[in-house]
Amino acid sequence: MTATVRERPPAPTGTPVLSLRGINKRFGAVQALTDVDFDVVMGEVVALVGDNGAGKSTLVKVMSGVGPADDGTIEFEGRPVAIPTPHAAQDLGIATVFQDLALCDNLDVVGNLYLGREVVRIGALDEVEMERRSLDLLRQLAARLPSVRTRVAGLSGGQRQVVAISRSLLGEPAVVILDEPTAALGVAQTAQVLNLVERLRERGLGVVLISHNLADVFAVADRIVVLRLGRNGGEFPVQDVNQDDVVAAITGSRENVVAERAARRAGHPEAESVEEPDAETPHGAEEEVR
Amino acid sequence: MSERTVVADQEPKPGAGVAGAGTAAGAPGERLSRRGGLAGYMDDFVARLRSGELGALPVIVGLVVIVIVFQSLNSVFLSSGNLVNLAQSIPSTGIIAIGVVLVLLLGEIDLSVAAVSGSAGAVLAVLNANRGYSPLVAVVLALAVGAAIGLLQGLVFTRLGVPSFVVTLAGLLIWQGLQLRVLGETGSVNLPVGQALQKFGQASFVLNTLGYALAVAVSALMFLSMLRQAQRRRAAGLAARPVTELAIRAGALLVLLVVVVYVLSQDRGVPWTLVLFLALVAVVDLVLRRTRYGRAIFAIGGNIEAARRAGINVDRVRTSVFVLTSTFAALGGIVAACYLGGVDQQFQGGDVLINSIAAAVIGGTSLFGGRGRALSALLGVLVIGAIANGLLLVNLKQQDRYIITGVVLIASVVIDSLARRGRQAAGR
Numbered sequence: 001m002t003a004t005v006r007e008r009p010p011a012p013t014g015t016p017v018l019s020l021r022g023i024n025k026r027f028g029a030v031q032a033l034t035d036v037d038f039d040v041v042m043g044e045v046v047a048l049v050g051d052n053g054a055g056k057s058t059l060v061k062v063m064s065g066v067g068p069a070d071d072g073t074i075e076f077e078g079r080p081v082a083i084p085t086p087h088a089a090q091d092l093g094i095a096t097v098f099q100d101l102a103l104c105d106n107l108d109v110v111g112n113l114y115l116g117r118e119v120v121r122i123g124a125l126d127e128v129e130m131e132r133r134s135l136d137l138l139r140q141l142a143a144r145l146p147s148v149r150t151r152v153a154g155l156s157g158g159q160r161q162v163v164a165i166s167r168s169l170l171g172e173p174a175v176v177i178l179d180e181p182t183a184a185l186g187v188a189q190t191a192q193v194l195n196l197v198e199r200l201r202e203r204g205l206g207v208v209l210i211s212h213n214l215a216d217v218f219a220v221a222d223r224i225v226v227l228r229l230g231r232n233g234g235e236f237p238v239q240d241v242n243q244d245d246v247v248a249a250i251t252g253s254r255e256n257v258v259a260e261r262a263a264r265r266a267g268h269p270e271a272e273s274v275e276e277p278d279a280e281t282p283h284g285a286e287e288e289v290r
Numbered sequence: 291m292s293e294r295t296v297v298a299d300q301e302p303k304p305g306a307g308v309a310g311a312g313t314a315a316g317a318p319g320e321r322l323s324r325r326g327g328l329a330g331y332m333d334d335f336v337a338r339l340r341s342g343e344l345g346a347l348p349v350i351v352g353l354v355v356i357v358i359v360f361q362s363l364n365s366v367f368l369s370s371g372n373l374v375n376l377a378q379s380i381p382s383t384g385i386i387a388i389g390v391v392l393v394l395l396l397g398e399i400d401l402s403v404a405a406v407s408g409s410a411g412a413v414l415a416v417l418n419a420n421r422g423y424s425p426l427v428a429v430v431l432a433l434a435v436g437a438a439i440g441l442l443q444g445l446v447f448t449r450l451g452v453p454s455f456v457v458t459l460a461g462l463l464i465w466q467g468l469q470l471r472v473l474g475e476t477g478s479v480n481l482p483v484g485q486a487l488q489k490f491g492q493a494s495f496v497l498n499t500l501g502y503a504l505a506v507a508v509s510a511l512m513f514l515s516m517l518r519q520a521q522r523r524r525a526a527g528l529a530a531r532p533v534t535e536l537a538i539r540a541g542a543l544l545v546l547l548v549v550v551v552y553v554l555s556q557d558r559g560v561p562w563t564l565v566l567f568l569a570l571v572a573v574v575d576l577v578l579r580r581t582r583y584g585r586a587i588f589a590i591g592g593n594i595e596a597a598r599r600a601g602i603n604v605d606r607v608r609t610s611v612f613v614l615t616s617t618f619a620a621l622g623g624i625v626a627a628c629y630l631g632g633v634d635q636q637f638q639g640g641d642v643l644i645n646s647i648a649a650a651v652i653g654g655t656s657l658f659g660g661r662g663r664a665l666s667a668l669l670g671v672l673v674i675g676a677i678a679n680g681l682l683l684v685n686l687k688q689q690d691r692y693i694i695t696g697v698v699l700i701a702s703v704v705i706d707s708l709a710r711r712g713r714q715a716a717g718r
Contacts, residue, residue: 100595102593102596102600104588104592104596104597104660106588106661107585107588107589107592111585115585115589123581125581125585128526128528132526
């Protein structure tokens, strides 16, 4: 039985796999990141939160090799490494699922999963093997899709996210970075994606979840790292904080507009959530809740 | 029909609280649940039509309508003699259309194909007739001219970032000019009568026994490869087509080919040029569906950024497709020169460009990239060729043929966009 995604032996659950120290990044006159530290731990979901412009995307780009840091050190599995290109990140075992997913609508699920790394047998595509492995992988992830021969154009937003995340796992990564995976998804689809995130953690992967949606963060993350104005703004184990603390760290003040709104809704401080309104999605209604 | 039942057991993970809706979803087949036998196929068929996956249906319906109309106007239309004429007239445009399918799959366009085919035909004729090169050398050099033009256009497109529309529009003029220059003062060169090239284009046919043998061989090959595929799928625990279905498909192909050979053999036979065209369609079909290169072409046409991030060398694939398209155009020009027995200044001018692009589109290849197949070149050129042939039979003039071909082209594009709307509504 060839497992499509192997559990990596070298880094057991609970050890830091990716450690960033003193990361600085400057764009012209703008200091985007200042002395940022960040750790990814095997078997843990770490949420990276912060307001717009806080440096989340810049930090993701540093880790994924899209925009290398100006200075600072990066250690991967205990060794100092450089991540100058996306390719270098992939070779190390850092997979990034960007918000635009990069799927081909006209290809089916199998075609997308194996795009660029097709299995070839005597010069021809080995569709049988690719389909079998795709089914294996999706079953391991308990991911729900219509037939794997459906074109991606026919999938809902949540299902596309599932395909994109599954695709990133084929490279057998140790770390998976998910950039706003639940943005623009309906309630049920969001739940589907969050289930998948938990499945990644069960497999012992280090998961970085970038999200604006604190409800989602609290639903799956083990640890929350807050960035504020390009600096570390606090780090919380999720069981020790409530959303107000995190919002305070994000905005830099207890007296923020979110807290004001909460106070106004007298007696229901918890009822006010900071999540953005969920965008309507066409397939949301038919989506199965798992 | 036990073979068609869904194979993989979808075990719900404990504690996952699965709602019932997911059961059909995990099915690993090529299709979801299906009734057995013929009813199942009808279900599939209707479902696909509903969701806008029309496939070859509009073309086949169109062909039937064309046949009925022209046969009722002039009973010569379906005679063996006229069908041989038709079979001789379509391969050159069809071969050009194969190249157009490739470039359309990328989401690009090549407006220079007719001019390139004209230049290649002129090079062939001048080398063979005036300079005394052997037919084989002349053919190879003419193909090389096509490939070089394609490489040049492809590099200007990929390296300099000039839109393919502009590159090939300029190419259209440039290569037309090249054609005229190559032809020189006289402006017309005839291929030596009775020699290899002219005979290949006008007077070499597959008759009776050889034709039937080819038909049987092709069908048997198709059956065996489908059978092998089905066995591997079954061995891997995937849903596979039952053997009876494979036999029916291969049998249908056999019957079709035998009928074609039989009907054409009543007159002169199946032109070798047609056999060449069909073989090229089959090869390109395999390359597109079964190789990494073909997959890369579809991926670039579907989402170029995704293709790039998947590690596909986008520029190299695009350049190579331009080379292929121009080479197919050159081959189409060679076949046309052989069929016409010579090349003049009007050679491959007129409606050849629009016919080859129309053939690809009528056959079902999308103008917007990522959707299509090699077979559309064959289906489309049959429609275009049948219309042109029929209109000649009923004595319609050139101007009316243009108008009618144009209307058919628009109709096919309208069907495509309506189908796309259907697909969107059905979420495909």
